[in-house]
Amino acid sequence: MLDKVKFNKKPMKKAEYKARWDELLAKLVVLQQRAHNEGVGLVVLFEGWNGAGKGSRISDLMYHLDARSTSVYVGMDLDPEVEREFAGRECGVTGFYPLMQPFWKALGERNSITFYDRGWYSEVIQHMLYNAPAKLLLPKKQERHYLDSIHDFEQQLTADGYVVVKFFVHMTKKAQVERLRRLHDDPVTRWRVTDKKLESHHGYEAAYELYDRLLERSDYDFAPWVLLNGEDKRRTNLTIAGTLVDALEKALARKEAEGVLKASLAAKEAADELLAEEHAVEEAVAAEAARSEAPLVKPGRGMLTGPALARAQAQADAAHDLAPKESRFEIVKHYPQVDSIDHSLALSLEEYKAERKELQERLFRLENIMFQRRVPLILMYEGWDAAGKGGNIKRVAQALDARAYTIFPSPAPTKPELAHPFLWRYWTRLPKAGHVGMYDRSWYGRVLVERVEGFATPAEWSRAYDEINEFEHDLVDWGAILLKFWVDVSPEEQLRRFQDREDDPAKQWKITEDDWRNREKYPQYKAAIDDMFRLTSTTFAPWIVLESDDKRYARIKALRLIVEALEKRLGACPAS
Numbered sequence: 133m134l135d136k137v138k139f140n141k142k143p144m145k146k147a148e149y150k151a152r153w154d155e156l157l158a159k160l161v162v163l164q165q166r167a168h169n170e171g172v173g174l175v176v177l178f179e180g181w182n183g184a185g186k187g188s189r190i191s192d193l194m195y196h197l198d199a200r201s202t203s204v205y206v207g208m209d210l211d212p213e214v215e216r217e218f219a220g221r222e223c224g225v226t227g228f229y230p231l232m233q234p235f236w237k238a239l240g241e242r243n244s245i246t247f248y249d250r251g252w253y254s255e256v257i258q259h260m261l262y263n264a265p266a267k268l269l270l271p272k273k274q275e276r277h278y279l280d281s282i283h284d285f286e287q288q289l290t291a292d293g294y295v296v297v298k299f300f301v302h303m304t305k306k307a308q309v310e311r312l313r314r315l316h317d318d319p320v321t322r323w324r325v326t327d328k329k330l331e332s333h334h335g336y337e338a339a340y341e342l343y344d345r346l347l348e349r350s351d352y353d354f355a356p357w358v359l360l361n362g363e364d365k366r367r368t369n370l371t372i373a374g375t376l377v378d379a380l381e382k383a384l385a386r387k388e389a390e391g392v393l394k395a396s397l398a399a400k401e402a403a404d405e406l407l408a409e410e411h412a413v414e415e416a417v418a419a420e421a422a423r424s425e426a427p428l429v430k431p432g433r434g435m436l437t438g439p440a441l442a443r444a445q446a447q448a449d450a451a452h453d454l455a456p457k458e459s460r461f462e463i464v465k466h467y468p469q470v471d472s473i474d475h476s477l478a479l480s481l482e483e484y485k486a487e488r489k490e491l492q493e494r495l496f497r498l499e500n501i502m503f504q505r506r507v508p509l510i511l512m513y514e515g516w517d518a519a520g521k522g523g524n525i526k527r528v529a530q531a532l533d534a535r536a537y538t539i540f541p542s543p544a545p546t547k548p549e550l551a552h553p554f555l556w557r558y559w560t561r562l563p564k565a566g567h568v569g570m571y572d573r574s575w576y577g578r579v580l581v582e583r584v585e586g587f588a589t590p591a592e593w594s595r596a597y598d599e600i601n602e603f604e605h606d607l608v609d610w611g612a613i614l615l616k617f618w619v620d621v622s623p624e625e626q627l628r629r630f631q632d633r634e635d636d637p638a639k640q641w642k643i644t645e646d647d648w649r650n651r652e653k654y655p656q657y658k659a660a661i662d663d664m665f666r667l668t669s670t671t672f673a674p675w676i677v678l679e680s681d682d683k684r685y686a687r688i689k690a691l692r693l694i695v696e697a698l699e700k701r702l703g704a705c706p707a708s
Contacts, residue, residue: 133347137302137359137361146366149370161197163380164380168201173245174246175296184308185368186250189372202247210259218506225610235251236559236560283352295380298356301360447656448655448658452662459598462670463667463670470658488688492691494695496533498702503567508613509569511569512614515678518630518633528694538563579597579664583660598667613701615694618675618676618678
């Protein structure tokens with residue numbers, strides 16, 4: 133692919149260049165403001181050779197753009213010595229954080245421009261050269277994972293309203309040597325070119341082969357490569373500015389067309405809504421009567437019966453029909469279903485006390501070894517209101533060093549979080565390798581509460597199942613132990629706990645009107661949970677049900693599974 137860049141064009145005259153450059157920059161400045169006002173994000177990636185002028189190209193643009201909605205991230209060089217000394221390598225952990233985490237963390241809001249001066253491709257190339265300098269080939273599985281992570285990142289950004297523009301600044305080996313030496317010989321710029329970087333041209337041929345293969349395999353329709361001649365500054369600048377102008381013009385036109393279409397459909401949807409709902413209720417009432425005279429669950433405060441229940445069930449069925457039929461990831465054969473969960477499982481107080489003490493002691497010892505081996509542990513809790521998530525987390529935390537874990541709650545997203553893809557706030561809240569991250573509710577809010585309450589559109593939550601699977605695949609491939617707990621409780625036991633909270637002044641803060649309202653939406657939440665199980669119980673991150681009608685049973689089950697997972701992973705690590 134790199135052979136498409138031609139280095140034999142005649143130099144462009146300064147007057148011609150300046151006229152076109154000024155025209156393009158004037159357009160770009162206006163388009164940046166429009167994009168900011170209309171919520172169009174632009175991600176601009178500069179990859180290329182050392183000394184190719186990537187930083188200068190960004191500086192030329194930044195001088196003219198509004199700095200208040202523009203940011204620059206500069207990629208770091210991989211240190212082979214640090215890589216070798218990283219303890220987690222022996223346990224299959226690739227670093228202190230996943231490969232893509234710093235690039236997610238640096239991502240600007242949806243109404244801004246984010247420049248990456250060397251990004252995820254440079255990171256991958258460095259890992260490939262470091263891990264396989266002789267053969268120039270990583271194991272196919274690992275190289276495929278790198279490309280999958282890149283593809284998923286870029287596709288998720290474009291699906292969420294960003295425009296991704298990728299530039300590769302190419303140059304010949306001869307030109308690279310001359311430029312690096314010139315920078316090195318100038319006392320003002322010598323700090324930019326270390327002796328090691330000055331000698332990097334010796335690996336030009338090996339890097340060329342890797343770059344060429346990586347570029348070819350990542351030239352996606354939604355994020356194609358633009359190849360630049362780094363030896364021709366003027367033409368390169370014009371190509372960059374013209375590409376950004378074109379990308380923003382198309383994105384803004386597309387957003388305007390989508391707005392017109394949305395407005396035209398809104399009137400029709402509003403007109404059809406009442407008729408459709410009445411028809412759905414009639415059908416649902418008839419179907420409910422045909423199935424059984426019994427209600428969906430035993431009624432209680434907050435639970436619906438009769439036509440109201442039928443209407444809720446119709447809404448649940450309609451949402452289920454909008455969910456994907458299957459995932460592109462392999463799903464376990466026997467994933468959970470709400471109706472098949474056993475609510476009778478229980479432990480005596482004596483059994484609970486004895487097992488809890490023994491398991492917590494084991495967990496404490498394992499956590500210390502886990503820290504030294506730099507293995508990250510991620511424990512994710514979802515479940516019904518009042519199911520006992522918080523109490524379960526407390527019993528796990530009780531066994532851990534307070535410096536080694538973080539509990540991440542998932543309240544309503546903030547304004548900056550809403551201005552990013554929904555997974556951004558979780559990519560930026562990951563435990564460091566060797567630490568424990570516990571999530572009291574999680575990224576699954578997109579396909580649960582946001583689906584049921586209408587905070588996300590059907591298009592957003594329906595694509596989120598595999599976006600979540602992609603996220604979890606990256607976590608597992610990083611080397612994390614990921615356990616996903618669904619804390620379940622029957623509607624009858626939930627009602628008892630709600631009433632207990634209302635009657636106890638010390639617990640009243642735990643119950644709100646939203647909790648009662650959510651019980652009225654039991655059919656919708658049940659359908660959402662079943663779809664979640666069906667589409668995200670992957671072979672690498674299956675769902676685990678904690679049957680919590682008896683909280684003691686659920687706590688012991690969680691502790692046991694965490695201990696077993698740690699013992700299995702640490703037992704597979706080579707002895708230190």
